[in-house]
Amino acid sequence: MSFKRFLINLLIIGLILILIFVGLNIWLRVYTNHGQQLELPDYVGQHIDEASEDARKRSFEIIVSDSIHIVGKPGGIITRQNPAKQAKVKENRKVYVSVTKYSADQIQVGSLGVLYGQDYESKKRELAYLEINSTIKGRKYDPGEPDHILEVWYKGEAVITKNVEKRNVSIDKGDTLEFVISQKGGGEAAVPDLRCQPFAAAQFILESSQLKLGEVKELGQITDINAATIVAQSPNPETVRSVAMGREFTVTIQQEKPKDCP
16 A cells, blocks of 8 residues: 555544544533423512513523412512422423413402491401402491491492492402491481371381381370371471481371361
8 A cells, every 4th residue: 555545544534533523522512411400490570571581591481371360469470380490490391370460350249249238347358358448438327237338339439229239330359349337326307297197108208217206196096007197296397497317206196187187
């Protein structure tokens, strides 16, 4: 073999060895990095956009699996993550997170149970569990027990009263319902003229005026009290124009209607 041929073969062998060395290094790097475990950051408390960008740079993928409304927290904030922080994971691992909603959950008035006539403090505690706040808007006289609900207001609108029940009105969680509650005194009512009224009608007039029927005096024999006629009352509208709500009235009745009554 000539010297020239020997040098060519030697050069070829050298090139082959160099290629094998380079290839082996590349393979070792790939093999070493393959399956490499990385420590997962803590994304809880971060906004989903910020966390997703960070995860992308670290070769992770964030996927929103659930969203919940939390009163007082803005939307898009991560509340939970799986796997948890500091977990050892591989590249391209999917990280599942729960985030806060941008809009509040809503509850319809009709699902809040009975409100009118209920004890305010008891109902306030029930509503607190539903994340609805309560405040007293005002007080009104009522012949029943004090501190019971007479009216419910939401955003300037009466949604519950004695004669109104707007069951389809939606309340945002975290919002406030305003209540008008009962009290024993503090209001006044005009004194109604009960004379010549049937006893049953007089009772209705008193109750409608938030007044009470007290002593009932009978003149002669009473055979049908509801049909008996009021012939006298105290207080008398001729001498007293108004009384405190809840005031008791004394009435005198007789079975026959007096001739001067229409």
